[in-house]
Amino acid sequence: MIVKSEQLMAELSRDKVAAVYLLAGPEDLLRQEAVARLTRLVLRAGAEVFDRDILYGGEDDLSRVAGLAGTLPMSSPKRLVIIKQFDRASPKEQRLILEYAQRPSPMTCVVLECDRANLRSGVYRQLAEHAVATIFWPPFERQARSWLVRRARGEGVRLSPEAADLLLSDGGEGLADLAGQVEKLALYAGADGHVSADDVSAVVGSPHGRSIFELCDAVGTGSRARAFEILDHLCKVGEAPYYIVSLLGRHFLILWRAKMMIASGMRDGVARRLGLSERNFRGYERQCERLSLRQIRKGLVLIFRADQALKSGAQDRTTILDSLVYDLSSLSTSDG
Numbered sequence: 164m165i166v167k168s169e170q171l172m173a174e175l176s177r178d179k180v181a182a183v184y185l186l187a188g189p190e191d192l193l194r195q196e197a198v199a200r201l202t203r204l205v206l207r208a209g210a211e212v213f214d215r216d217i218l219y220g221g222e223d224d225l226s227r228v229a230g231l232a233g234t235l236p237m238s239s240p241k242r243l244v245i246i247k248q249f250d251r252a253s254p255k256e257q258r259l260i261l262e263y264a265q266r267p268s269p270m271t272c273v274v275l276e277c278d279r280a281n282l283r284s285g286v287y288r289q290l291a292e293h294a295v296a297t298i299f300w301p302p303f304e305r306q307a308r309s310w311l312v313r314r315a316r317g318e319g320v321r322l323s324p325e326a327a328d329l330l331l332s333d334g335g336e337g338l339a340d341l342a343g344q345v346e347k348l349a350l351y352a353g354a355d356g357h358v359s360a361d362d363v364s365a366v367v368g369s370p371h372g373r374s375i376f377e378l379c380d381a382v383g384t385g386s387r388a389r390a391f392e393i394l395d396h397l398c399k400v401g402e403a404p405y406y407i408v409s410l411l412g413r414h415f416l417i418l419w420r421a422k423m424m425i426a427s428g429m430r431d432g433v434a435r436r437l438g439l440s441e442r443n444f445r446g447y448e449r450q451c452e453r454l455s456l457r458q459i460r461k462g463l464v465l466i467f468r469a470d471q472a473l474k475s476g477a478q479d480r481t482t483i484l485d486s487l488v489y490d491l492s493s494l495s496t497s498d499g
Contacts, residue, residue: 164295165282168193171297175200180241181295182267185249185287187280188299191435192338193310197297198245198274205272206239213237216244219432220277221251229263232271242271247432250277257286264293302338307331311341315358318349325360333367343443347376350410365400375407378488379414383450387492394488404473404480411491412466419459422451458494465490 166174168188180201186194206214214236218225228244236242246252246260260275267273275294280287282296290296302310308327315322322330330344347366348358366374375397381390397407417437421444424433434444454462469487472478 165291166295166297168297168299171197178204180204180272183264183294184274185290185294185296186274187277189278190299190301190338192342193299194276201274202243205241205243210239214239214242218246220246220248225252225256226259228260232268232273235270244271245274247276249275250279261286261289264290314342315345318345319356320345320349320352320358321356323359326358326363329360329363375410379411380446382488382491385492385495390488390492394484404484408466408470408473415459415462415466417447418450421447422456422459425451453495462491462494
Protein backbone atom coordinates (compact mmCIF):
# COMPACT_ATOMS: atom_id res chain seq x y z
CA MET A 164 0.00 0.00 0.00
CA ILE A 165 1.43 3.37 -1.04
CA VAL A 166 0.86 6.16 1.49
CA LYS A 167 2.07 9.75 1.72
CA SER A 168 4.65 10.57 4.35
CA GLU A 169 2.16 12.67 6.34
CA GLN A 170 -0.28 9.76 6.41
CA LEU A 171 2.46 7.37 7.51
CA MET A 172 3.49 9.60 10.43
CA ALA A 173 -0.17 10.00 11.41
CA GLU A 174 -0.56 6.21 11.50
CA LEU A 175 2.58 5.88 13.60
CA SER A 176 1.34 8.56 15.98
CA ARG A 177 -1.65 6.27 16.60
CA ASP A 178 0.77 3.44 17.43
CA LYS A 179 -0.16 1.42 14.35
CA VAL A 180 2.69 -0.80 13.15
CA ALA A 181 2.69 -2.85 9.94
CA ALA A 182 4.77 -5.98 9.29
CA VAL A 183 6.85 -4.54 6.43
CA TYR A 184 7.73 -0.97 5.43
CA LEU A 185 9.43 0.36 2.32
CA LEU A 186 10.75 3.85 3.08
CA ALA A 187 12.42 5.59 0.15
CA GLY A 188 13.10 9.00 -1.35
CA PRO A 189 15.66 11.79 -1.32
CA GLU A 190 14.73 13.39 2.03
CA ASP A 191 16.75 11.13 4.30
CA LEU A 192 16.06 13.02 7.52
CA LEU A 193 12.30 12.48 7.28
CA ARG A 194 12.97 8.79 6.66
CA GLN A 195 15.12 8.61 9.76
CA GLU A 196 12.42 10.29 11.82
CA ALA A 197 9.98 7.60 10.69
CA VAL A 198 12.49 4.85 11.53
CA ALA A 199 13.11 6.40 14.95
CA ARG A 200 9.37 6.50 15.60
CA LEU A 201 9.02 2.85 14.56
CA THR A 202 11.92 1.90 16.81
CA ARG A 203 10.24 3.52 19.82
CA LEU A 204 6.95 1.78 19.01
CA VAL A 205 8.36 -1.69 18.41
CA LEU A 206 11.18 -1.99 20.96
CA ARG A 207 11.31 -1.53 24.69
CA ALA A 208 13.89 0.99 25.89
CA GLY A 209 17.34 -0.58 25.94
CA ALA A 210 16.25 -3.66 23.98
CA GLU A 211 18.00 -2.70 20.73
CA VAL A 212 20.93 -5.04 21.38
CA PHE A 213 18.59 -8.03 21.74
CA ASP A 214 15.67 -7.34 19.42
CA ARG A 215 17.01 -5.21 16.56
CA ASP A 216 19.15 -6.10 13.56
CA ILE A 217 20.50 -3.61 11.00
CA LEU A 218 21.81 -4.86 7.66
CA TYR A 219 23.14 -3.03 4.59
CA GLY A 220 22.30 -3.93 1.01
CA GLY A 221 25.42 -4.58 -1.03
CA GLU A 222 27.41 -5.29 2.14
CA ASP A 223 25.55 -7.89 4.22
CA ASP A 224 24.00 -11.23 3.29
CA LEU A 225 20.28 -10.48 3.06
CA SER A 226 19.38 -14.16 2.78
CA ARG A 227 19.59 -14.04 6.59
CA VAL A 228 16.58 -11.75 6.85
CA ALA A 229 13.92 -14.47 6.94
CA GLY A 230 15.79 -16.25 9.73
CA LEU A 231 16.27 -13.05 11.72
CA ALA A 232 12.63 -12.10 11.28
CA GLY A 233 11.52 -15.57 12.36
CA THR A 234 13.34 -15.30 15.68
CA LEU A 235 11.09 -14.54 18.65
CA PRO A 236 11.74 -11.22 20.44
CA MET A 237 13.52 -11.48 23.79
CA SER A 238 12.16 -8.46 25.66
CA SER A 239 10.01 -6.42 23.24
CA PRO A 240 6.56 -6.94 21.74
CA LYS A 241 8.18 -7.43 18.31
CA ARG A 242 11.60 -7.72 16.72
CA LEU A 243 12.83 -4.97 14.40
CA VAL A 244 14.90 -5.73 11.29
CA ILE A 245 16.15 -2.71 9.33
CA ILE A 246 17.69 -3.10 5.87
CA LYS A 247 19.46 0.06 4.74
CA GLN A 248 20.59 0.69 1.14
CA PHE A 249 18.01 -1.83 -0.08
CA ASP A 250 18.48 -0.50 -3.62
CA ARG A 251 22.07 -1.83 -3.53
CA ALA A 252 20.97 -5.39 -2.78
CA SER A 253 21.28 -7.93 -5.58
CA PRO A 254 18.15 -8.79 -7.61
CA LYS A 255 18.20 -12.25 -6.01
CA GLU A 256 18.25 -10.77 -2.51
CA GLN A 257 15.49 -8.32 -3.38
CA ARG A 258 13.33 -11.21 -4.58
CA LEU A 259 13.98 -13.06 -1.32
CA ILE A 260 12.77 -10.02 0.62
CA LEU A 261 9.70 -9.83 -1.62
CA GLU A 262 8.93 -13.48 -0.85
CA TYR A 263 9.24 -12.71 2.86
CA ALA A 264 6.93 -9.67 2.53
CA GLN A 265 4.24 -11.91 1.04
CA ARG A 266 4.22 -14.02 4.23
CA PRO A 267 5.78 -11.90 6.99
CA SER A 268 6.24 -12.90 10.60
CA PRO A 269 3.60 -11.36 12.91
CA MET A 270 6.28 -10.97 15.60
CA THR A 271 8.65 -8.81 13.51
CA CYS A 272 8.63 -5.42 11.81
CA VAL A 273 10.91 -5.26 8.75
CA VAL A 274 11.93 -1.84 7.41
CA LEU A 275 13.50 -1.44 3.96
CA GLU A 276 15.29 1.86 3.34
CA CYS A 277 16.66 3.26 0.09
CA ASP A 278 17.24 6.56 -1.68
CA ARG A 279 15.54 5.60 -4.93
CA ALA A 280 12.54 3.41 -5.62
CA ASN A 281 10.11 3.39 -8.54
CA LEU A 282 6.91 2.13 -6.95
CA ARG A 283 5.29 1.69 -10.35
CA SER A 284 7.56 -1.02 -11.72
CA GLY A 285 9.64 -4.07 -10.89
CA VAL A 286 10.23 -5.44 -7.43
CA TYR A 287 9.30 -2.12 -5.80
CA ARG A 288 5.80 -2.21 -7.30
CA GLN A 289 5.38 -5.76 -6.02
CA LEU A 290 6.69 -4.81 -2.59
CA ALA A 291 4.23 -1.91 -2.42
CA GLU A 292 1.42 -4.45 -2.76
CA HIS A 293 2.51 -6.23 0.43
CA ALA A 294 4.21 -3.47 2.44
CA VAL A 295 3.47 0.08 3.53
CA ALA A 296 5.46 2.08 0.96
CA THR A 297 6.30 5.77 1.32
CA ILE A 298 8.44 8.16 -0.72
CA PHE A 299 9.89 11.02 1.33
CA TRP A 300 10.21 14.15 -0.81
CA PRO A 301 11.76 17.48 0.26
CA PRO A 302 8.95 19.57 1.78
CA PHE A 303 7.50 22.75 0.34
CA GLU A 304 8.20 25.99 2.23
CA ARG A 305 5.11 25.87 4.43
CA GLN A 306 5.75 22.23 5.30
CA ALA A 307 9.41 23.00 6.01
CA ARG A 308 8.41 25.76 8.40
CA SER A 309 6.02 23.50 10.31
CA TRP A 310 8.68 20.81 10.47
CA LEU A 311 11.31 23.31 11.69
CA VAL A 312 9.12 24.64 14.51
CA ARG A 313 8.20 21.09 15.56
CA ARG A 314 11.83 19.93 15.45
CA ALA A 315 12.97 22.94 17.48
CA ARG A 316 10.26 22.35 20.06
CA GLY A 317 11.46 18.76 20.43
CA GLU A 318 14.95 20.12 21.22
CA GLY A 319 13.55 22.55 23.81
CA VAL A 320 13.94 25.56 21.50
CA ARG A 321 11.20 28.17 21.06
CA LEU A 322 11.78 30.02 17.79
CA SER A 323 10.40 33.49 17.29
CA PRO A 324 8.68 33.95 13.89
CA GLU A 325 11.62 36.09 12.76
CA ALA A 326 14.09 33.43 13.91
CA ALA A 327 12.24 30.75 11.95
CA ASP A 328 12.25 32.97 8.84
CA LEU A 329 15.99 33.57 9.13
CA LEU A 330 16.75 29.89 9.66
CA LEU A 331 14.73 28.92 6.59
CA SER A 332 16.57 31.48 4.45
CA ASP A 333 20.11 31.12 5.84
CA GLY A 334 20.13 27.75 7.61
CA GLY A 335 21.55 25.71 4.75
CA GLU A 336 20.32 23.29 2.13
CA GLY A 337 17.70 20.76 3.18
CA LEU A 338 16.28 19.53 6.45
CA ALA A 339 19.53 17.92 7.62
CA ASP A 340 21.24 21.32 7.61
CA LEU A 341 18.28 22.86 9.46
CA ALA A 342 18.37 20.06 12.02
CA GLY A 343 22.05 20.75 12.60
CA GLN A 344 21.34 24.44 13.15
CA VAL A 345 18.56 23.60 15.62
CA GLU A 346 20.99 21.39 17.54
CA LYS A 347 23.45 24.28 17.75
CA LEU A 348 20.70 26.66 18.86
CA ALA A 349 19.68 24.22 21.60
CA LEU A 350 23.21 24.53 23.00
CA TYR A 351 23.13 28.30 22.61
CA ALA A 352 19.65 29.02 24.02
CA GLY A 353 19.11 30.09 27.59
CA ALA A 354 17.09 28.26 30.23
CA ASP A 355 13.78 29.35 28.71
CA GLY A 356 14.79 28.05 25.27
CA HIS A 357 13.72 31.25 23.52
CA VAL A 358 15.65 32.00 20.32
CA SER A 359 15.47 35.32 18.48
CA ALA A 360 16.63 36.31 15.01
CA ASP A 361 19.75 37.83 16.61
CA ASP A 362 20.51 34.47 18.22
CA VAL A 363 20.20 32.77 14.84
CA SER A 364 22.60 35.30 13.30
CA ALA A 365 25.10 34.66 16.08
CA VAL A 366 24.97 30.89 15.67
CA VAL A 367 24.42 30.43 11.94
CA GLY A 368 26.52 33.36 10.85
CA SER A 369 25.62 36.11 8.40
CA PRO A 370 27.31 38.44 5.93
CA HIS A 371 27.64 40.91 8.82
CA GLY A 372 29.18 38.63 11.39
CA ARG A 373 31.01 35.43 12.18
CA SER A 374 29.74 32.40 14.07
CA ILE A 375 31.46 30.00 16.44
CA PHE A 376 30.93 27.26 13.88
CA GLU A 377 32.95 29.25 11.35
CA LEU A 378 35.65 29.42 14.03
CA CYS A 379 35.54 25.62 14.35
CA ASP A 380 35.97 25.23 10.59
CA ALA A 381 38.82 27.75 10.47
CA VAL A 382 40.65 25.94 13.27
CA GLY A 383 40.05 22.54 11.66
CA THR A 384 41.47 23.69 8.33
CA GLY A 385 44.48 25.37 9.94
CA SER A 386 43.42 28.86 8.81
CA ARG A 387 45.02 30.59 11.78
CA ALA A 388 44.61 34.20 10.62
CA ARG A 389 40.93 33.67 9.85
CA ALA A 390 40.43 31.84 13.15
CA PHE A 391 41.83 34.79 15.12
CA GLU A 392 39.73 37.22 13.08
CA ILE A 393 36.57 35.28 13.98
CA LEU A 394 37.63 34.85 17.62
CA ASP A 395 38.23 38.60 17.91
CA HIS A 396 34.74 39.27 16.56
CA LEU A 397 33.15 36.75 18.93
CA CYS A 398 34.88 38.29 21.93
CA LYS A 399 33.80 41.79 20.90
CA VAL A 400 30.15 40.76 20.66
CA GLY A 401 30.37 39.14 24.10
CA GLU A 402 30.27 35.45 23.22
CA ALA A 403 30.76 33.27 26.32
CA PRO A 404 34.21 31.62 26.46
CA TYR A 405 32.68 28.42 27.90
CA TYR A 406 30.37 28.15 24.91
CA ILE A 407 33.23 28.68 22.45
CA VAL A 408 35.30 25.95 24.11
CA SER A 409 32.37 23.51 24.35
CA LEU A 410 31.59 23.80 20.64
CA LEU A 411 35.24 23.41 19.71
CA GLY A 412 35.09 20.21 21.75
CA ARG A 413 31.97 19.06 19.89
CA HIS A 414 33.69 19.78 16.56
CA PHE A 415 36.77 17.72 17.44
CA LEU A 416 34.67 14.84 18.78
CA ILE A 417 32.89 14.67 15.42
CA LEU A 418 36.27 14.75 13.68
CA TRP A 419 37.44 11.88 15.90
CA ARG A 420 34.39 9.74 15.14
CA ALA A 421 34.57 10.50 11.41
CA LYS A 422 38.30 9.73 11.27
CA MET A 423 37.77 6.40 13.08
CA MET A 424 35.01 5.37 10.67
CA ILE A 425 37.03 6.33 7.60
CA ALA A 426 40.15 4.61 8.98
CA SER A 427 38.14 1.40 9.45
CA GLY A 428 37.38 1.39 5.72
CA MET A 429 33.87 2.76 5.98
CA ARG A 430 33.06 5.23 3.20
CA ASP A 431 29.35 5.06 2.48
CA GLY A 432 26.94 6.26 5.11
CA VAL A 433 29.46 8.01 7.38
CA ALA A 434 27.61 11.33 7.20
CA ARG A 435 24.33 9.61 8.03
CA ARG A 436 25.83 7.81 11.03
CA LEU A 437 27.24 11.09 12.31
CA GLY A 438 23.90 12.84 11.89
CA LEU A 439 25.32 15.26 9.31
CA SER A 440 24.13 16.31 5.89
CA GLU A 441 26.43 15.33 3.02
CA ARG A 442 27.12 19.04 2.49
CA ASN A 443 28.29 19.55 6.08
CA PHE A 444 30.18 16.26 6.15
CA ARG A 445 32.37 17.31 3.22
CA GLY A 446 33.92 19.97 5.45
CA TYR A 447 34.69 17.44 8.17
CA GLU A 448 36.02 15.00 5.58
CA ARG A 449 38.51 17.58 4.29
CA GLN A 450 39.67 18.26 7.84
CA CYS A 451 40.04 14.51 8.48
CA GLU A 452 42.33 14.30 5.46
CA ARG A 453 44.46 17.07 6.94
CA LEU A 454 44.61 15.82 10.54
CA SER A 455 45.79 12.47 11.87
CA LEU A 456 44.07 10.62 14.72
CA ARG A 457 46.99 11.60 16.93
CA GLN A 458 46.50 15.28 16.10
CA ILE A 459 42.75 15.12 16.69
CA ARG A 460 43.34 13.40 20.03
CA LYS A 461 45.84 16.11 20.97
CA GLY A 462 43.23 18.71 20.02
CA LEU A 463 40.73 17.11 22.40
CA VAL A 464 43.32 17.20 25.19
CA LEU A 465 44.01 20.89 24.51
CA ILE A 466 40.30 21.66 24.63
CA PHE A 467 39.89 19.75 27.91
CA ARG A 468 42.77 21.69 29.48
CA ALA A 469 41.32 25.00 28.29
CA ASP A 470 37.97 24.07 29.81
CA GLN A 471 39.66 23.26 33.13
CA ALA A 472 41.61 26.51 33.02
CA LEU A 473 38.43 28.52 32.45
CA LYS A 474 36.74 26.81 35.39
CA SER A 475 39.70 27.39 37.71
CA GLY A 476 39.88 31.11 36.92
CA ALA A 477 43.65 30.99 37.29
CA GLN A 478 44.28 32.59 33.88
CA ASP A 479 42.80 35.44 31.89
CA ARG A 480 39.99 34.14 29.65
CA THR A 481 41.29 35.95 26.58
CA THR A 482 44.72 34.38 27.05
CA ILE A 483 43.18 30.92 27.37
CA LEU A 484 41.14 31.32 24.17
CA ASP A 485 44.04 32.83 22.22
CA SER A 486 46.36 29.98 23.24
CA LEU A 487 43.75 27.35 22.43
CA VAL A 488 42.97 28.73 18.97
CA TYR A 489 46.67 29.10 18.19
CA ASP A 490 47.47 25.54 19.27
CA LEU A 491 44.48 23.96 17.51
CA SER A 492 45.10 25.75 14.23
CA SER A 493 48.78 24.70 14.41
CA LEU A 494 48.12 20.99 14.85
CA SER A 495 49.03 19.88 11.33
CA THR A 496 52.49 21.43 11.53
CA SER A 497 53.30 21.08 15.24
CA ASP A 498 52.46 17.39 15.69
CA GLY A 499 52.91 14.50 13.34
